[in-house]
Amino acid sequence: xxxxxxxxxxxxxxxxxxxxxxxxxxxxxxxxxxxxxxxxxxxxxxxxxxxxxxxxxxxxxxxxxxxxxxxxxxxxxxxxxxxxxxxxxxxxxxxxxxxxxxxxxxxxxxxxxxxxxxxxxxxxxxxxxxxx
Numbered sequence: 140x141x142x143x144x145x146x147x148x149x150x151x152x153x154x155x156x157x158x159x160x161x162x163x164x165x166x167x168x169x170x171x172x173x174x175x176x177x178x179x180x181x182x183x184x185x186x187x188x189x190x191x192x193x194x195x196x197x198x199x200x201x202x203x204x205x206x207x208x209x210x211x212x213x214x215x216x217x218x219x220x221x222x223x224x225x226x227x228x229x230x231x232x233x234x235x236x237x238x239x240x241x242x243x244x245x246x247x248x249x250x251x252x253x254x255x256x257x258x259x260x261x262x263x264x265x266x267x268x269x270x271x
Contacts, residue, residue: 147197
């Protein structure tokens with residue numbers, strides 16, 4: 140279970156992360172991330188949200204994934220995997236993990252690999268190596 144402070148619960152926050160955040164798609168899931176500061180062209184940053192809040196994560200598992208039993212199993216697997224990786228997200232980050240239909244038969248290891256690949260693509264697994 141995620142700590143209460145790390146849960147994304149408001150639909151406005153889900154929408155904000157999905158519309159304004161960056162995304163990384165994989166075969167079984169899509170990760171949407173809105174960081175508290177957005178990079179600018181001059182290598183500075185622009186504040187988007189309050190970075191004093193902890194990182195918060197939400198999950199979207201539609202009926203396309205399967206029946207209620209399957210959807211809840213996928214949600215539990217993803218919640219457990221995200222809890223282990225929560226420290227990789229900077230404070231103030233909003234993240235939404237959207238499960239795709241191939242997530243239903245996937246093992247936790249496969250979902251974990253997809254989640255790690257998405258975090259790497261968004262440069263959240265290690266410090267960003269950029270020109271600035």
